Amino acid sequence: MRCFNIFLGRTLDEYPVIQTAFLFLGIDPEHLTVEHAGRVLRSPFLPGTEEEMTGRALLDAELRAGGAPYVSFSDVIGLARKQKGTRGCPKLVTLLETWSETYRTLQTSRLPSDWAPVLSAFLRDIGWPGDRTLDSIEYQTLETWGKSLTDLANLDDVFGRVPLHGAVDALRNLASVRQFQPESAPAPVQILGVLESYGFRFDRLWLMGLHDGAWPADPAPDPFIPVRLQRRYGLPRSSPNRELESTRMHTDRLLSSAPSVVVSYPEREEDADLDVSPLVRMLPETSAADLGIPPPPPDDGEVFRGGEEGSTDASALEVLDDHFGPACDDVALRGGTFLFKLQAACPFKAFAELRLGARALEEPEPGLNALDRGRLLHRVLERVWGRLKSHGHLLAMTQEGLADLVRGHVEPEVRRILGGRLARSPRLAEIEQARLVRIIGEWMGVERQRKPFTVVDQEEIRTVEVGGIEVKIRVDRVDRLENGKLVILDYKSGDCGPADWEGARPDEPQLPIYAVTTETEVAAVLFARLRTGGLAFRGLAESPGIAPGVRVPERQPPIARTISGWRAVLDELGRDFREGRAHVDPKDPAKTCRYCTLPSLCRISQGAVVLEEPEVDRG
């Protein structure tokens, strides 16, 4: 049995089962956000949730991956019908069909007294609140929900005939002002707010948080009523005097509502020192020890404390070193270059994402996201260079001919990659097409300034072995110079430079992986930065002039030596991954963790994590 009960008197609309009812009542099956569709799919308050949990979760992931911000129930049903076996969701399909059909009957205006049974029947028809056994709190919540529907039915004279959303808004307002505290099993400790404590007498009472900044509280007049009027009529929180007076009253009442009363206050809040409230300063001071409270454990960063060595304490906790997951030496490991990128950025992230499959669901965005833009750019460049084939042919083309060539590839690629989203936002497609034609046209001006080359590979997938891992690698483009040496290229739209390949934890290991596994001599490894206003080559070249803007410093080591350094770094990263190295060790916490979706899994914010590299004996 729980020894305490939190008595806070939440309003009815704050309970999950009621929030879900309002969500369902507000959904238009023909047009809903992917977020709302996901909440329907993941809701425990619909029938079939337990049997179809996996299938529905996969549907949610698939909808998000589709990239469209809005969907319809027909879209969801279409996808659900394709899922078979253990992933099938037949109950969901039936449910959504019923939902769509019933929703159509809700499109006429009605009196609130008609809406109350109609809304109730609609929720029942779609199966809310589900087929699992309700717990006591949910059961009581539904009883109170019934009372709110009765209240709605009494509002005919106030609202007259209203459409669906008017009735739902009225019901929501009623639920938002109905205080509701479910009955719970008796508990010896009751945690109450000041107002909830009215009328009670206690065996013992502890008043917490009575510091000089909170007791009395600062006045907070209602911003919509003139302060002068509020003060004249003594409205709560309208003036310091009003607050002082009511807080004095509360203090007297609380101090006399139990034979034993303890008052406490915090000594600090963030950087501010706090003092006891002047309203209780006259009470005799006592200490935690006098009250029989043991001192708190030292704040040494340990989350749990087990028994001392040799102690017979049955609750002693086992200490588990989780810096390494199981090694996978006997397993053939496959992956992409992303594996090395993750392992370099944060070993835990690599382990969690690639071995545990802990990846966040995608968040659909209106319009195109960075991934869509990148795919489009890559595809069009691949097509254009597929036709041009060499620097010589590029030079032979007129500006108009080149513009026509680019335009001819942009339009079908936009249609292919944007797919159904194009139909929903044709203007978006036009803007993207114009952007691509302009940026690729300008980029070709930069390519014209290079030494002669022939394109030998584009987006070709190769399987190579690095650090004991079979890596599928796809490099954007490989050119061959007249001397037979290769130039390896990666298209980028963000910040990039040779610093991304440096050190033991390279940010962008893709080109180094290609460079260390190619048998032909390499003359340059380059980022092609296609960013509006910042078109440029960035990277390493063995001699000046291979690409405009890429300097060759006097003391630059030969490229072959740099590549062999990369080999050692990549082997080490591959070995770490195979050994299951999973330290919570972001390369640059401010940057690496910023967009990471795993902080709740790695618990880096708990501060119980040692970020330094522990000693590892590699034998």
Ligand code: SF4
């Ligand atoms: S939040 Fe930071 S430390 Fe945690 S997994 Fe992500 S990158 Fe690693």
